[in-house]
Amino acid sequence: MSVIAPPGEGIETAEWPRFAVSLAPPDLSPWLEGNTGVRGFTSFAAPRSGPHVVIIALIHGNEIGGAIALDTMLRAELRPMRGRLTLGFANIDAFGRFDPANPIASRFVDEDMNRVWDVATLDGPRRSLELDRAREMRTLIDTADWVLDLHSMLWPSDPLLLCGSGARGKALALAIATPGLVVADGGHAGGRRLIDYPRFTAERGDAASVLVEAGQHWQETTVGQMQASIAALLAHAGMVEPVPARSAGARFAEVTRVVTATTGRFAFVRPFRGGEVIRRRETLLAHDGTAEIRTPHDDCLLIMPSLRTGRGHTAVRLARFVE
Known part of the structure; x- marks a missing residue:
C-alpha cells in the first residue's frame, strides 16, 4: 500500500x-x-x-x-x-x-x-x-x-x-x-x-x-x-547531574559534496543506508537523468540518502572522516 x-x-x-x-x-x-x-x-x-x-x-x-x-x-x-x-x-x-x-x-x-x-x-x-x-x-x-x-x-x-x-x-x-x-x-x-x-x-x-x-x-x-x-x-550546560562519560568521543566528518537532484528521474543504484561508507573512489551511486553520481574519494560516508528525491532537492550528502 x-x-x-x-x-x-x-x-x-x-x-x-x-x-x-x-x-x-x-x-x-x-x-x-x-x-x-x-x-x-x-x-x-x-x-x-x-x-x-x-x-x-x-x-x-x-x-x-x-x-x-x-x-x-x-x-x-x-x-x-x-x-x-x-x-x-x-x-x-x-x-x-x-x-x-x-x-x-x-x-x-x-x-x-x-x-x-x-x-x-x-x-x-x-x-x-x-x-x-x-x-x-x-x-x-x-x-x-x-x-x-x-x-x-x-x-x-x-x-x-x-x-x-x-x-x-x-x-x-x-x-x-x-x-x-x-x-x-x-x-x-x-x-x-x-x-x-x-x-x-x-x-x-x-x-x-x-x-x-x-x-x-x-x-x-x-x-x-x-x-x-x-x-x-x-x-x-550544568543544568542536570552529569551523565556517565562515553567510552570514546564522537567521530567527525566534513561534507565534501551535496548532491542535489537536477531532474525528476534521480535514482540510486541500490537502496543505500545513511551512515554507509563506500570504500572506493568513483563508485557509482546513482543516476540523475543521464548523469552519473559517483563517490569523489575513498571512504566516502553517505549522509541521509533520500531514496525518492524530486528535482531541486538534496538527494545525499557525501562526507569524509576527519581525525
Whole structure:
C-alpha cells in the first residue's frame, strides 16, 4: 500500500511507500499557551546563572518523536540547576494535521520551516505560515546561547549530529557527542536551516546550534536517542547531574559534496543506508537523468540518502572522516 507524496516535495511520482508508525502523537494542549509570549514555548529559570538553552521540536510537523521527548520533560517537571531552559514546539499547525495513515503529508503547511532562516528572508515582505512562525520564534532564538533542534529521518540511517559550518556548532556537537557521529556541512540549496542562522555562524559571538537526526521517523528508538542527546546537552550546560562519560568521543566528518537532484528521474543504484561508507573512489551511486553520481574519494560516508528525491532537492550528502 502507498501514500500520497507531501506537498512541495517536488517528487514527480505521485505515491510513496507506506511507512510504519509506531508512535502516537502526544497531547500538547497543556503546553501551547507557554509562558514566553511565543505560543508553544515554555521557559524555566534557575536561581543560579548559566546559559540559556533552547530545545526545539516540530520544525517539521510530522517529526513527532521530538514532541514526545519534550512533552515527557514537561510532564516530569524537569527544572534546570542553573541558567534558563526553554522548550518549544515549532510548527504546531502542521503537527495538528498529522495523520498516521499518511504521516509524510504534515511536514509543513506552506513551506519547509527549516529553509527560511536567513536574515533577508526573515526581514523581507514575503508571507507564509512557516515564515511568520519563524519570525515569532526569532525573538527567543536571539536570546539563546545554545539551541538543540530535534529531527528524525524518513529513510533508514544511523543517527548523527549536524553542526553546520561554524566552529562553535562543531565544538558544541563534539561536547554533546551523543550520537557518536558529528557532521559539518553547508546546508541545502533550498534555503538556510535554523543551525545556519547568522547568530550561530557569525565570526563573532558565542551562541551555537546543532541539529540531531535521531533515527527514523515514528520509531521508539528515535525518541530514546533524542532523550539521550538532550540529557548530554543539559549535563554539558550544568543544568542536570552529569551523565556517565562515553567510552570514546564522537567521530567527525566534513561534507565534501551535496548532491542535489537536477531532474525528476534521480535514482540510486541500490537502496543505500545513511551512515554507509563506500570504500572506493568513483563508485557509482546513482543516476540523475543521464548523469552519473559517483563517490569523489575513498571512504566516502553517505549522509541521509533520500531514496525518492524530486528535482531541486538534496538527494545525499557525501562526507569524509576527519581525525
